[in-house]
Amino acid sequence: MAAEQFQALRTYLNSQVLGQPEFTEGLLIAILADGHLLVEGPPGLAKTRAVNALAMGLEGSFHRIQFTPDLLPADVTGTDIYRPETGEFVFQKGPLFHNIILADEINRAPAKVQSALLEAMAERQITVGQTTYPLPPLFMVLATQNPLEQEGTYPLPEAQLDRFLMQLNLDYPAADTELDILRLNRGEQLHGQLQMPKPLSQQDIFSARTQVLEIYMDETVENYLVQLVIATREPAHYDEALARWISYGASPRATIALDRCARARAWLDGRDFVTPDDIQQVYAHVLRHRIILSYQAEADGVTPDHVLKTLLQEVPTP
The missing domain is CATH 3.40.50.300 (P-loop containing nucleotide triphosphate hydrolases)
Structure with missing residues (x-):
């Protein structure tokens, strides 16, 4: 329900x-x-x-x-x-x-x-x-x-x-989306626009959180999740450029957050298990504000998203 x-x-x-x-x-x-x-x-x-x-x-x-x-x-x-x-x-x-x-x-x-x-x-x-x-x-x-x-x-x-x-x-929307935004702002009824559903009770939210924590995650997927976070602290194992770009990696709080977000995404998709794709989809959102880049990275115009995308490519997927 x-x-x-x-x-x-x-x-x-x-x-x-x-x-x-x-x-x-x-x-x-x-x-x-x-x-x-x-x-x-x-x-x-x-x-x-x-x-x-x-x-x-x-x-x-x-x-x-x-x-x-x-x-x-x-x-x-x-x-x-x-x-x-x-x-x-x-x-x-x-x-x-x-x-x-x-x-x-x-x-x-x-x-x-x-x-x-x-x-x-x-x-x-x-x-x-x-x-x-x-x-x-x-x-x-x-x-x-x-x-x-x-x-x-x-x-x-x-x-x-x-x-x-x-x-x-967030970034700016595409042209067709902007046209829909314009029409919505004028009060026009858009195709697919819905009425607000019945508000979720706090008890429903707490029950859903319990279900999210019960989502199954295989040990190989768990290890993959941990390695993605460890890679931000030990980037030299994967790429010399990454080692020059990252000054400080993510804390264990990032590992916990990545685990919770991956489980929540799986639950929203109606699954009772976590896949590597769940982790990859939320990886940048969870870590982009937690890694600290070096002055070299800033001088090279490197962004946290570029670093995290490179790490996703370097860490083997199970």
């Missing part, structure tokens, strides 16, 4: 966010794998629209935070409010206490805000003063950042980047 509901939600998202099937699949994988998602792309590619559509398809609360350079930690976590009638301080919850958080232009916030968000993402809790408050069981941060502007932005620290399950890079 949960699988059918997720498929219905997937179809609905694809009818609302045209030409971005990898993005909509990534949203559902993040929900199933209980992780956070970082989305990078130019303005106007329906990032906010997609998150709004996802939030409407789930039973839970949604809040959008517009990150700015003058944002304070209390603006996202909440703060203690003094009540003069009782003479006591009462904690006023901030927007992080919702189920789905859209952190818009996350790289515009200063370090103190990033630190508060990091605790929420990593520990599923926030600390204000001497008190720690747990966040809801269903909690997911969907962060966006604009790669075109550098002024007024703060690069995300590696420790925080590592907390994101995946990073999805």
